[in-house]
Amino acid sequence: MISSEIITKLETIVGERYVSDEPEIQYLYHYDFISAEPEGKCDIVIMPGTAEEVQNIVKIANNFKIPIVPWVSGINFGGIATPRKGGIVIDMRRLNKVLEVNEDDMYAVVEGGITWADLKGYLNKHHPDFQAGITWSPPGTGVIPSHLCYGMFNLGMLGGTGAEFINGLEVVLGSGELVKIGSCSLSSYWYGRQPLPDLSGLFIGFEGTTGIITKMAIKLWPKLPFRTDYLPIAQTVEEGAPMMLKLAKAGLGIIDLLFINLGWAQSLMCLDQANVANDPVELGLPDFLGLITTQAYTEKQHEAQCEAIIDICKEFNLDPLTLKEQMKSFPENMQGIMGHLTPSTGGQAPVQFWGCWNFSRGGGGEWVGSYNTTRNVVKYYQLSRDVSLKYGKPPQYYCRFMFGGHYCVTRTNINFNKNNPEEILNARKCLKEIHDAVQQLEGSIMYKPPLWAVNYYNDKMDRNMYQLIKRVKGLLDPNNIMNPGQGIEGEK
Amino acid sequence: MVQESRKYLKGKGITKLINVANQIMLKNYQNLDQYKDIFYQCGKCGNCRTAYQENGWPRVCPSGEYGKFEAYYLGGKNLLTWGLNSGKLEWTENLARIFYQCSVCHACLQQCNIPEIHNYAGEWLMAMREEAVKKGFGPMKEHTLYTDHILNEYNPYLEKHEKRLNWLTKDINLDPSGDIAYFVGCTSSYREQTVALATAEILSSMHLKFKILKEEHCCGSPVFMTGQAEKAKEIAENNVNTFSEEGIKKIITSCAGCYRMWKEVYPNKFKLNHGMEIVHLPELLITEIKNGKIDLNHSLDMKITYHDPCHLGRHMGMYEIPRELLKKIPGIELVEMERNRENAWCCGSGGGVRSAFKGLSESAANERIQEALETGADAIVSSCPFCLNQFKSNIKQEDLKAYDISELINKSF
Ligand SMILES: Cc1cc2nc3c(=O)[nH]c(=O)nc-3n(C[C@H](O)[C@H](O)[C@H](O)COP(=O)(O)OP(=O)(O)OC[C@H]3O[C@@H](n4cnc5c(N)ncnc54)[C@H](O)[C@@H]3O)c2cc1C
Numbered sequence: 086m087i088s089s090e091i092i093t094k095l096e097t098i099v100g101e102r103y104v105s106d107e108p109e110i111q112y113l114y115h116y117d118f119i120s121a122e123p124e125g126k127c128d129i130v131i132m133p134g135t136a137e138e139v140q141n142i143v144k145i146a147n148n149f150k151i152p153i154v155p156w157v158s159g160i161n162f163g164g165i166a167t168p169r170k171g172g173i174v175i176d177m178r179r180l181n182k183v184l185e186v187n188e189d190d191m192y193a194v195v196e197g198g199i200t201w202a203d204l205k206g207y208l209n210k211h212h213p214d215f216q217a218g219i220t221w222s223p224p225g226t227g228v229i230p231s232h233l234c235y236g237m238f239n240l241g242m243l244g245g246t247g248a249e250f251i252n253g254l255e256v257v258l259g260s261g262e263l264v265k266i267g268s269c270s271l272s273s274y275w276y277g278r279q280p281l282p283d284l285s286g287l288f289i290g291f292e293g294t295t296g297i298i299t300k301m302a303i304k305l306w307p308k309l310p311f312r313t314d315y316l317p318i319a320q321t322v323e324e325g326a327p328m329m330l331k332l333a334k335a336g337l338g339i340i341d342l343l344f345i346n347l348g349w350a351q352s353l354m355c356l357d358q359a360n361v362a363n364d365p366v367e368l369g370l371p372d373f374l375g376l377i378t379t380q381a382y383t384e385k386q387h388e389a390q391c392e393a394i395i396d397i398c399k400e401f402n403l404d405p406l407t408l409k410e411q412m413k414s415f416p417e418n419m420q421g422i423m424g425h426l427t428p429s430t431g432g433q434a435p436v437q438f439w440g441c442w443n444f445s446r447g448g449g450g451e452w453v454g455s456y457n458t459t460r461n462v463v464k465y466y467q468l469s470r471d472v473s474l475k476y477g478k479p480p481q482y483y484c485r486f487m488f489g490g491h492y493c494v495t496r497t498n499i500n501f502n503k504n505n506p507e508e509i510l511n512a513r514k515c516l517k518e519i520h521d522a523v524q525q526l527e528g529s530i531m532y533k534p535p536l537w538a539v540n541y542y543n544d545k546m547d548r549n550m551y552q553l554i555k556r557v558k559g560l561l562d563p564n565n566i567m568n569p570g571q572g573i574e575g576e577k
Numbered sequence: 578m579v580q581e582s583r584k585y586l587k588g589k590g591i592t593k594l595i596n597v598a599n600q601i602m603l604k605n606y607q608n609l610d611q612y613k614d615i616f617y618q619c620g621k622c623g624n625c626r627t628a629y630q631e632n633g634w635p636r637v638c639p640s641g642e643y644g645k646f647e648a649y650y651l652g653g654k655n656l657l658t659w660g661l662n663s664g665k666l667e668w669t670e671n672l673a674r675i676f677y678q679c680s681v682c683h684a685c686l687q688q689c690n691i692p693e694i695h696n697y698a699g700e701w702l703m704a705m706r707e708e709a710v711k712k713g714f715g716p717m718k719e720h721t722l723y724t725d726h727i728l729n730e731y732n733p734y735l736e737k738h739e740k741r742l743n744w745l746t747k748d749i750n751l752d753p754s755g756d757i758a759y760f761v762g763c764t765s766s767y768r769e770q771t772v773a774l775a776t777a778e779i780l781s782s783m784h785l786k787f788k789i790l791k792e793e794h795c796c797g798s799p800v801f802m803t804g805q806a807e808k809a810k811e812i813a814e815n816n817v818n819t820f821s822e823e824g825i826k827k828i829i830t831s832c833a834g835c836y837r838m839w840k841e842v843y844p845n846k847f848k849l850n851h852g853m854e855i856v857h858l859p860e861l862l863i864t865e866i867k868n869g870k871i872d873l874n875h876s877l878d879m880k881i882t883y884h885d886p887c888h889l890g891r892h893m894g895m896y897e898i899p900r901e902l903l904k905k906i907p908g909i910e911l912v913e914m915e916r917n918r919e920n921a922w923c924c925g926s927g928g929g930v931r932s933a934f935k936g937l938s939e940s941a942a943n944e945r946i947q948e949a950l951e952t953g954a955d956a957i958v959s960s961c962p963f964c965l966n967q968f969k970s971n972i973k974q975e976d977l978k979a980y981d982i983s984e985l986i987n988k989s990f
Contacts, residue, residue, distance in 0.1 A: 102645075105646060107671050108671075109648060109657060109666065109669065109671050109672045109675055110646050110647075110675075112648075112656075112657065112660055112666060113621065113646075113648055113653050113656060113657070113666070114647065114648040117620070118620050118621055119620035120623075130646060132645055132646070151906070158621070158623050159620070159621075160620060160622060161619070176645075176646070176647070178645070179645065200623065200625065200626075200627075202623075202627040202629075202634040205634050206627070206632070206633040206634030206635065207633075207818055209632045209633060209634070210632065210633045223622035223623055223624050224623065224624060224627055224629060224634065225622055225623015225624060225625075225626050225627070225652075226622070226623065259728075283717065301767060354598075355596070355597040355598070356598060356599065357598075357599040359599075360598075360599050393735070393987040416596065417596060418593055419596075419598055420596040421596050421597060422586075422596075422690075424596035442941070446601075446618060446693075447618070448617050448619065448620055450620075461640050486766060502615045503617060504614070504659075504663070505589070571936035
């Protein structure tokens with residue numbers, strides 16, 4: 086319970102309209118409504134409209150030791166925006182503007198609650214020759230959380246995780262102080278974090294437990310005029326993966342490189358889980374679907390790159406069609422997301438999906454999504470596949486190669502009917518078992534981890550690293566008000 | 578950026594999701610219970626907030642953009658419905674208010690690509706209002722006020738029924754023996770009489786044998802849209818009886834709300850199989866022009882933009898006919914606003930919003946007016962007197978005019 090005195094103070098900051106303690110408004114901030122993680126409790130929702138308002142809210146919270154949780158859309162798959170200790174959810178979505186685009190140094194400065202739809206719309210309209218790296222999360226989700234939480238983008242091969250796309254930050258600390266980080270701390274340019282001490286790491290991967298980002302500069306990339314998306318299909322993941330590993334180190338203008346198994350493809354086709362085989366491999370259907378996206382500045386360069394890509398594929402007895410051509414071979418009503426969105430992207434892979442994990446028509450979904458070494462991509466699939474099948478779930482695997490092939494993301498999704506409590510419990514068990522199974526593979530670390538995974542890593546992590554994180558957190562948020570109950574607790 | 582090949586759900590202006598197999602198909606218009614196995618599929622992913630087919634990803638939901646909190650967008654409303662259905666929430670005044678603070682314009686469900694939500698969310702938004710009424714939390718007091726008046730004086734404008742035809746001039750040739758009626762509607766009868774007059778003059782000039790019934794009552798749309806289905810049905814039955822007794826075979830409407838009620842809601846929701854042909858004025862005119870029976874001669878020399886009324890567009894699927902008609906007027910240059918057709922931004926007057934939620938209503942209208950101004954058009958033109966009235970009440974700039982399509986046609990006749 087938060088007293089009416091505090092509510093009045095909050096109303097004075099943002100205006101009555103933007104504070105609510107009504108149960109019907111709070112209800113939608115108790116948890117993310119997709120994942121199998123347990124619910125939390127939101128006592129108050131507030132929507133600030135400026136960085137100064139964020140500062141003032143944090144100061145009050147700090148004064149009265151009330152938990153605060155920064156929130157954009159709250160659907161991060163790990164329940165990491167779920168208020169575990171009650172308190173104030175700061176819905177950042179009124180801070181939704183692009184403040185500046187610098188085409189020379191290719192970055193955009195955006196506000197803390199901007200969504201992908203806002204950003205893409207702005208760039209399409211005003212800077213059509215530039216693109217941001219974009220997740221597959223729905224367009225209503227947050228740009229800042231995606232960058233802060235090591236989001237995985239469609240330009241992953243080019244630039245790495247979302248965190249590597251960050252050029253600079255403006256942050257409100259647990260005390261309410263406002264700090265600038267990166268070149269913007271010394272100039273009006275936000276071109277990078279170099280060469281000053283890089284304090285952005287105090288906030289990256291901390292899931293909003295050390296500060297609230299009110300501004301972020303993110304890297305943009307030129308849209309080159311020539312681009313092709315290939316969709317190679319192989320009988321098994323074991324057959325297709327080595328080809329991707331070779332492509333990952335081949336350069337060739339590849340900006341995105343990933344593969345999925347048929348289980349995941351069925352999801353993208355929007356097939357109802359009730360109507361598909363749990364293990365389509367048993368039916369002799371091909372289980373490996375790749376995506377290779379290459380771009381170039383000149384036609385000649387593009388032709389040469391495409392030729393080299395096809396040559397590598399042929400070494401593995403594959404002759405890939407382009408996504409556009411491949412789509413034609415699917416019946417219309419089985420094209421799902423790809424069929425629906427590909428026309429509006431001009432035949433390119435659609436970058437954002439709707440409807441969350443609704444493919445099973447159950448509305449629930451969660452993943453064991455890990456950063457990983459590229460050595461493990463096949464083993465991860467095999468291990469997670471066995472567990473999924475054991476729990477009666479179609480194995481849904483996904484692997485994306487990152488940053489010129491330096492590392493990769495491996496992910497297993499589980500869908501469930503969120504209207505059925507038993508299925509939720511079953512999904513939780515299944516996810517934990519997948520997680521445990523893939524821990525046999527050293528280097529498999531979950532991103533946007535739910536609390537159970539955080540606790541697992543806490544026990545295993547280098548002790549000094551663990552202690553250092555606790556000290557840093559304690560320093561930045563001495564009263565432990567920032568997203569408490571998530572991540573590693575600060576030193577008192 | 579509308580694809581010509583776009584396919585729509587039967588009888589609606591919501592696109593058909595042709596790429597998804599195994600869609601659950603439901604019988605239209607049932608009570609809330611029918612939808613209980615669908616609305617929880619929503620994960621409030623936020624797709625319902627923006628138009629994904631448009632380059633600029635513009636916002637589409639007036640209720641959400643005004644209310645800001647999650648609850649005011651479709652995602653929030655889906656999950657509140659689920660919360661209620663699964664016993665986690667209870668009916669409260671506040672919950673009802675959230676559901677009523679929405680013009681039911683359907684722009685949100687157009688964007689949602691979960692097939693069952695895309696296809697049916699519009700229905701449970703209405704079913705929730707009906708439920709609110711049953712539980713005594715709806716409608717809003719402003720709705721009750723006008724509903725009572727409709728039941729007594731047959732219009733929501735607190736006017737006397739006997740004044741309904743005050744706009745009618747002697748020049749209009751009515752034919753008491755005709756089996757065609759012009760259903761004027763309340764807004765044109767009492768507030769936007771130029772629309773009634775223009776429509777009647779056009780019909781007269783066409784030498785159409787038509788009549789206007791003194792005993793025409795409100796179509797019931799403002800009652801139906803605020804969840805008072807039973808009362809709306811009584812109103813509908815009365816209208817159907819009146820028009821049947823007069824031997825009417827065909828009804829011409831100039832109001833998008835009346836058109837939808839007669840053509841869609843009366844037969845499909847209220848099961849009143851009146852058997853009459855229902856035609857919206859632009860439909861009639863475009864056919865007559867194509868048959869060479871009408872010529873639009875006078876040049877108007879205007880740059881205009883067309884606003885799709887929700888009840889005509891997303892609710893009924895009529896997007897191109899009014900545009901085709903406007904393009905037939907000599908001297909007219911038609912330009913589009915960024916949000917048009919199935920992505921059109923609502924004017925903010927429908928669903929009982931204008932009477933009960935003035936802040937939301939005005940902010941929606943002002944946003945549309947601004948969008949129209951940005952096209953450089955001289956006028957915003959609609960095919961609904963309720964939209965027209967909303968624009969006229971909110972336009973503050975001298976440099977934008979608002980017209981109904983009938984007014985322009987009448988000038989060009
Ligand atoms: C269908 C679907 C597909 C997805 N695909 C991908 C994908 O391809 N790649 C990928 O990386 N992710 C993906 N995701 C997960 C993705 O990370 C999230 O959906 C999205 O990026 C998180 O945005 P959000 O607005 O939901 O964040 P939230 O859940 O609101 O926030 C996430 C975390 O960031 C914190 N936070 C939020 N705002 C701030 C701020 N201003 N300052 C400090 N901390 C803050 C929160 O407290 C929380 O800890 C997908 C999700 C879905 C539903």
